[in-house]
Amino acid sequence: MISCLIVDDEPYAREELKDLLTGADGIEVLGECSNAIDALGFINKHKPQLVFLDIQMPRISGMEMIGMLDPETMPRIVFSTAYDEYAIKAFEHHAFDYLLKPIEEDRLAKTLGRVRSDLRPQLMEEITPQELQHLPCYLGNKLKVVPVATVEYVFSDLSGIHVATAESYVHTHLTLKVLEQRTALARCHRQYLVSPDAISEIVLQETGAEVVTHNGTKIPVSRRYLKSLKQHFGYS
Amino acid sequence: MALILHLLQQMCVYLVIVYMVSKTPLFKIFTEDAPRLPHKVLIYLVFSGFCVIATTFGEQVDGAIANTRAMGAVLGGLLGGPVTGFLIGLTGGLHRYGFGGFTDLACAISTTSEGLLAGMTAFYLRTHNKRALLFRPMFVFGLTFVAEVVQMLIILIVARPFDQALALVQQIAPPMLFVNSLGAAFFMSIVRDQKTMFDKLSSAFSSQALKIAERCVGVLAKGLNEVSGGKVAQIVKDETNVGAVAITDRTKLLAFIGIGSDHHKPGTEISSQLTTDAIEQNKVMYADGVEEPYGCSLSSSCKLGSCLVIPLHSDSQVIGTIKLYEQKNKLFLNINRTLGEGIAKLLSNQILYGELEEKQSLLTRAELKLLQAQVNPHFLFNTLNTIAIITKRDAEKARELLLQLSKFLRINLKRTSGLVTLGEELDHVDAYLAIEKARFPDKLAVELDVPAELLSLKIPAFTLQPLIENAIKHGISQSIDGGCVRIRGLLSNEYVELQVEDDAGLYVPPQNREGLGVSLVDKRLKKQWGEEFGLHIEWEEDAFTRVSILLPAPMLEAAQ
Incomplete structure (x- = not known):
């Protein structure tokens, strides 16, 4: 079947x-x-x-x-x-x-x-947009389409994937992997993606670092992703 | 004393001649602010002539000649400038020299210097922007007086023996000083009056032409026909006060206003040879009623006695004529002749402009055709799909949808670009909405709130339909949960407002240009009723998009 x-x-x-x-x-x-x-x-x-x-x-x-x-x-x-x-x-x-x-x-x-x-899925890279413009999200049970440009960070926990923008806090069915591949959001932690545009400062700590966004939210950065995040801003 | 009287007499003869000349077009040359070379030659000839005559008919006084030669030299210099003045003086002087006598040399020198002096003065005044002074009689009096004093001094210095010269000067100075100055002043006064009259006339002429131009604006926009021709003829008749005005196209009389309108009937064939000639030869034809007799070709009792026929052009084609008539007992004014030709030029321009406008509106019509032809293929094929599916389940409903679709397509295909009633437009919209509702039964709601008295309102065809299509295509059908389209009609004393609103609130202001449909609706409304009317869009994100159309209310009565 x-x-x-x-x-x-x-x-x-x-x-x-x-x-x-x-x-x-x-x-x-x-x-x-x-x-x-x-x-x-x-x-x-x-x-x-x-x-x-x-x-x-x-x-x-x-x-x-x-x-x-x-x-x-x-x-x-x-x-x-x-x-x-x-x-x-x-x-x-x-x-x-x-x-x-x-x-x-x-x-x-x-x-x-x-x-x-032949039930194998076909590769559709060539006809699908490489960069997502909108993220389909839920606010409670209400559907909401969030423009990618307004997203500050995304994280996952047991209850699912959460999307934070300046004004709202919604969740989505998209996986972190897809979001990392198809948007400008950068991986900073196993459970976190952050928008480089939203970063106000990166505070180095003993075990890794912390990103502070423009509105003061603190996001953890693990040692593993610190290097690539710093490279993103031109630090080696 | 006798000498003064004699000179005055002589001066009077000149002035009478001058006065008579002032009534001819030739005189206009003297009133010019800056005469050109051919005119300067004329000035030279006239005033040299004055000098020669003055000397010839001067009064012999003790071997010298008391005369009004100075008048000619001074006036010539003033009107013609330094070079002309000098030449006039020289001519007058040499002529005087030929008469001999003990003052011959002195007179030749003095007349030449008088012309030069006046010319230099005129040059100075012209270059220093005091030209008006030239035409002031008092100033001319003073200048001539000074010139004559100079002449007397030259006689005293040059003429020998001195005793005789002194005696002569004592005798002729007072009359010559007085009469020459007075004559020159009088002459200039005539020139000035004539100049003022010319200025007044030409300003009256310009204002008349402007008035006609202003009143004719827009009348000919729809081309030359009996209605527009009648309006124009009335305007021209009002403003020029000629006996009658007629407008024709190439074959028949379009309008006739004024004397003789009882037998010159609009709509009849052109009967006068004059008009046919004007059209065929593309020439202004004129029968002044004196040298060129004008007889009405229709009625022998017609009171019209003279006629001017001017061709009207569009591009280079003669498309008709405008005719100005005057009664038998009235002279056809020259000014009306010139004015008539000006009016014809003006009307031709307006006709040309009207044709341009017409072409523009043709373009809009073509765009509209294109828009109508663009039945959205997504809509069409999805509707066919819906109908195909419903056919299996509910044949009656499928039939109903097919009827709506054919109604929608029929209106789309046969739409003219003219006006339709709001009721008709709403029928079109209804058919469209019935189909969309069938496609999205749970998603689309429609609320219609248009007062019955608005249904007879005239609007350009295809005004609401594109807006409602947009509200569905970019609004409701893009909203995940669906929504409602509201169509409202609001009526106030001055305006009618039609609103199309959806509650999706997904409007995005266009980056570069408005969609063809929306901008065309706006363009057509503005063209129909003016810039203050038309379309505007309000929206609130995720709340609503409202497109409002503003129309003038008074046409409600016109439509009923």
Whole structure:
């Protein structure tokens, strides 16, 4: 059984695809999401093997969402779109799977055949943005899209990943690894990333150091990451 | 005493001649502030002539000639400058020398120096910005007086024997000093009056032309037709006071205002040969009614007796004529002739400007066509997808959506660039919103609050639709939880305000240029009602984006 997730902002479109997949062999629909932020949470939690992903969605597009996925939990992606000339050209060029809406059953069967024979996720570096502009976050249960430029630091604890900006304190489903790779945030501790723009001073201590941000928050710096942090500012 | 009378008599004859000459265009030369070379030659000829005549008809007094020659030399110098003055003096002097007598040399020298002196004075005054003094009679009186005193002194110094010269001076000095000064002053007074009259006339002329120009602004913007032609003819008639004014295009009479309007009917073919000639030869045609008789080609009882026909141009094409008429018993004023030609030029410019405007609005229309043709393909294909899916589940609902889609597309395709009622525009919006609601049933809510009396309001087609599309595309559909689009109509005494508001608050001010749709809406509103109206955007992040359209209220009545 291949576990899959449907991501589309139009309820009828999700319903239709779900109907079509219900009749297909060896496919189990784990769930459906109406936006990329929910989808990220779902993927991290349920690790579906296959994701049907609409491109045009509110705030965070399908393409952006792929850039936010941890390569380790990256599922196989089948894009779906009603109309997007540019994206379709890219899919053709890289031989990525995609479906045109309204979905033709033959076409879907063909795509599923390809997926069944090789479920390995494809590398999508070339069509996904390398730098994230926005971070999908939650404030309590409310979805919030935070511009990366406003983030001061990020840290992880047992309850998840926390994002601190000058005004708010939210959490996200993105991993520290993805954030380190896809944003300007710099690693300063096993559990912390900090925005170089937010650093006011670095105070050296016996076991490592401490970063003080512009609004006075203190962030630990471990010995292991001190060197790279200092290099960031041109100290060797 | 007899000598004074004789000289005065002589002076009077000159002044009468001068007065008569002052009524001819030739005289305008003397009123110029800075005469050019050909005019200087003329001044030389005229005033040398004065000198020659003065000497010839002077009074023989003891072997000398009492005369008004100084008048010519001084005036010539004043009007023509140092060189002209010197030459006039020299000519007058040499002529006098030819008559002989014991003062011949003295007179030749003195007349030459008088001309030179006056010319130098004029030059000094011109270069020191005191030109006005030149035309003051009192000043001229004084100058001539001084010049004559100099002449008397020269006679005393040069003429021999001295006793005889002294006796002569004693006898002729008072009358000559007095009469020459007086004559020169009178002459200048005539010149000054004439100059003032010319100035007044030309300022009246300019103000008349300006007034016509001002009143005609915008009238011809939509081109030359019976309505605009009628307005222009009325304005020209009001301002020039001619008997009648007509405007024609290339084939027919567009407007006729004034005497004879009973039988000169707008809309009829051009009947006069004069007008046809003006159009074909692209020439100003003039029948003054004296040398060139003018007869009305329509009615023998027509009171009009003279006519001026001036072609109107657009680029280099003759597109019509403007005609000025005067009654049989009235003279066609020269000034109206010049003015008429000026008016024609002015109207031609306005027509050209109007055509430019027209081209501009054609461009806007083309942009609009483009915008209408741009049915967002995402919208179209997603709608088709939605309908395809719904067909399986609820055929009736699918049919309804198809009807909405075809309504939306039909309005989009046939839209003109003219005005439609707000009600019609809202129909278009309704069709669009019905489809979007079907696509996002849980996400999109719509609130419509437009008073019924606003539904007949005229607005440019395609005003609200792009704004609502934006509110959905960049607002609600980008908001994770969905939201509400509110369409409001507010009516005050002066304004109507239409608002399109979404509660996503995701508006981002454009970095370089407004989207084609929004800027085109604004452009068209401003073009229709002026700069104070149009579109403005307010927003609060995560709270709302509100696009307001401000329109004038009075058109509500016009629309009803």
